[in-house]
Amino acid sequence: MRVAIAEDGALFREGLVMLLAAAGHEVVHAVPDGGQLLDLVAADPVDVAVLDIRMPPEPDGGLAIAERLRALHPEMGLLLLSHFAETHYLMRILEIGTRQIGYRLKDKVTSVTALSDTLARIAEGEIVIEPALAARLVDRPTGRQGKLAALSEREIEVLKLMAEGRSNNGIAAQLFVSSKAIEKHVAGIFAKLSLPADATAYHRRVLAVLAYLRTQRIET
């Protein structure tokens, strides 16, 4: 896979280059600012652009660059990284796009497998959301309330994986069950949460689940 990196922290940028090289990817560009990356990928496009959210122009230049890249190169995958899991970053990212896009924490993509897995899912068109953030949306400090309380433990697990942006096959692989079983769980969850049944198709599903979890958080 051809990858471009814009990250103002030299240490992290160099580390990423090494990890990507070890994973067998080709790092075509590695620069400290997003503006520079825009020019470079215009001349020499890549499969996925990896962007630090907090880089110039401050305070979250990576999001602005992601927006431009998505408008200029709709087929280019985008992976946004930050130090802290921020719900408002996630919401901005969902506005930029819901396919071929990802939001992960820097210290969760420091292994070759995690980084490769994330990039592969993005390249395949999925949306990848930091598991800790997805779990935070599902689990609330006050305990599960309302319709979420009606879900079984298994359904909660499936819901979290859906919120991470995983496909039925992805969820099945994570939970060591068949895709058919996952389909049943998804239907059950949608019924219990009164989500429209026609939203079960992958991309609409992620949005529906996140929107639902978000309104749940706001209501409490």
Place this chain on the structure above:
Amino acid sequence: MEQDPGLAAVAYPSESVSPTAPRQIRDLVDRLATGASRHQDAVLARVVAFSRTGREAPDLDELARAVGEGLGARWCRLSVSRTGVGERSYRWPAGADQPEAAAESVVAVRFRDEQVGAIGLDTATVTRLRRPGRRLFEDIVAVLGPILHSARLSLELHEQLHTAVGRAQDIAASRRRAVAQMEAERRALERDLHDGAQHHLVAMRMTVGLLEHELSTGATASALARLEQLTTQLDLTEGLLVSIAGGILPVALVTAGLVPALESELRAVPGLRLDIEPAVAGRRYPAPVETAVYFTCLEAVSNARKHAAGASVVVALRDTYRGLSFEVSDDGPGFVPTKARPDSGLVHLAERIAAVRGTLTIRSAPGRGTIIAGLIPL
């Protein structure tokens, strides 16, 4: 001002006027009862009324008018002596010019053997006074004793209150600034930890990720090299953490004390000389004092290097009988201290020193260098 020799008898015959002013008032009331002239009764009654103004301080401008008018003077001046500061005068008619010393006859007003103020009248009026006018004047001076005494207490109380309120405001302002400074320091620390240490930790995690990958793919040689890289990164991160913590309190200051900490920090500064008395080098001071002096000296040196680049700087420490004294002087361009901005670093320095009950003085003038000196009583 000049005491009128003709009136000395009125001012000082303690057996007839003072010290027992209340008795004087009783006598006066007796005499008023037995009937002196109507005019004098009225004047005295008007003056005595000023002693009965309750908790409010007597209105001395009005009193000066009552006395002046009563005695048929051209003008009258009452003054109240205040401890430590000059007297305060009240004139009738209001806005009258400062009288010529030669034209004024001044009589001291006493209360319980202590001079509490004075009354001044135009000399022409005083010389013209005959009995019973002179008697009336004596009575008035006697009655003024307790009134001016009470006025003096009220003035002093007011001043003390004013000072106390001012001091309380200073303390509150200083506390607000201290809180703001602490907050700024906390944020700087947070930033150092985030921008420095955290990045290094993530970089190390990445190295571990690579190491894991290399081990799982059997690349033993590069895994060994990776381990070495990890060790280097660990050392780097440790050094970074030490330097961040050093921003809070230098190790040398905590373990070895003020002088070794200053020496290790300032020894390498070009053009700087340390002039430290052996008595200071040989002892430890309370931790807050050491910290305050340490940072103030460093700040003063850094100011000197910033504003007086190339100047020679001397940092001197002395152990005096009044406490620990320090001085940072340079022979640079200097400045006008009164023109220093209130938000300049100098205010922070003064507050740091004030926090350990010390005082900081800044002496400078254009072309005369700058001396920042402090004394911490111990």
